[in-house]
Amino acid sequence: MTNHLTEFMKLNLPKLEEELYSLVERISAPAQLKESMLYSLKAGGKRIRPLFVLAVCEMFHNKQQEAFTIGAAVEMIHTYSLIHDDLPSMDDDELRRGKPTNHVVYGEALATLAGDALNSLSFGVLARMQAVNPEKRVELINLLSVAAGAEGMVGGQVLDIDGESRQLNLSELEKVHRNKTGALLRFSIESGAVLSDATDSERKALVEYADHIGLAFQIQDDILDIVGTSEELGKTAGKDLESHKSTYPALLSLDGAKEKLENHYNQAIRTLQSIERDTTLLEELAEYIIKRSS
């Protein structure tokens, strides 16, 4: 990882996590529910989505505290989706980021409810950003609702389940990932643009960058499931292959998938060049995504 991004993470991730945890700690709710919500929020993870919100704001020299709040909201959605995804009726995973999954620790009922609570909370968190004008708040809430729900992430998960019982073709697989992973990454990047009053053309370029990043992210995920170890990944490696799941390497071979990844990376970088600002951080984030080993 390059120095610029490392510094940026060192500076901002502790503040992001402080905001994320305190947004949950300060609510008045049953202790075991808050504990279960916080367990998964604190289970680590790369905080990629909040990093994108923050990096876009940084590019606009936007120092608003609310970038952290938006980052926390999107991380809540991401975390709830992992909790529900790991349930026995879904992926049935007992390990996530090297730790027992939420339902293993708290039981299925509480895990389901903790996910539900994080889902609802994320929208309230955006609604309560007093320093952001209400027009922007409703725009952000609308974007998050679309990205998280049936038209975005949840829709992608349904298509993904579909892809477990039959072989998808490349365009179907892209559609799965545009929704399942892409929608929330796109929200992260676009929300930074909204908060920072980006021009229409800047916003358009950032959304295009986001689309390539989303696909690159997912292709690297698929590749890591083959070349990574369970230890590195913090979850069971080789699951896709074992379950005959539709993945990029399965459709394109491992080398073909790597080429596709490189392709999306290059297009992401090219898109950034149309923005007349310092895009170093966003370039480094793109590189971080394709080079990560977990």
Place this chain on the structure above:
Amino acid sequence: MTNHLTEFMKLNLPKLEEELYSLVERISAPAQLKESMLYSLKAGGKRIRPLFVLAVCEMFHNKQQEAFTIGAAVEMIHTYSLIHDDLPSMDDDELRRGKPTNHVVYGEALATLAGDALNSLSFGVLARMQAVNPEKRVELINLLSVAAGAEGMVGGQVLDIDGESRQLNLSELEKVHRNKTGALLRFSIESGAVLSDATDSERKALVEYADHIGLAFQIQDDILDIVGTSEELGKTAGKDLESHKSTYPALLSLDGAKEKLENHYNQAIRTLQSIERDTTLLEELAEYIIKRSS
């Protein structure tokens, strides 16, 4: 049921349901996901929560179409909570409103995701009410987030699960129900006040009315579980007794619970008298709630 309310329902419930279904039909999402969401939305139910939104707006002579949108949003939250509540890991119910529950028809994974999608969608629906000023929209979204999430309904469900393993006392039981049932009913009533620009004292009185309605509703639910039949209820009767669940009749005897119900009804009616408007509909709704047989 009195004539005024019957007429009001006949006039408004078809419009409410049209809005509710079309909000889901118009989204771009996988067919089976939309089908699963619509299955539970269309499974009937009394639409109590939307009725309260509409009845409050009627009292203020507020004819805004957005009352139906808010009603639809709260019905989405209510419906998602039923879908998740019925899951095998939660209440494990196979029958709801006389029909097979969502997961029985669509499987647990899709049922979980349909609930998740309805949860996220409800907030987007409020965010997109173009004819309502953004200040009001963020206020409504904040209220719904609190009512639906860990501080409201979901928190109440966690306390409710707790109450299955030990005997709650009356104040604990009230707390369960203030959250589990009361919070969403309160949102329904308060959102009508917000949309209609109620004065502070009108809003305060309506919220107090809502609190009594919420408790009355739950006590009648507990009573019906004992005196109702499965056929009337459209779900298995006698489940509470069988599972030794903490309920009002279990704590207060059946007669004691009926007295408590009457009490909350009277206080709800008394609260309405402080509002200098025609409160007939809200009185009739209170009566409807305590006299219903399902």
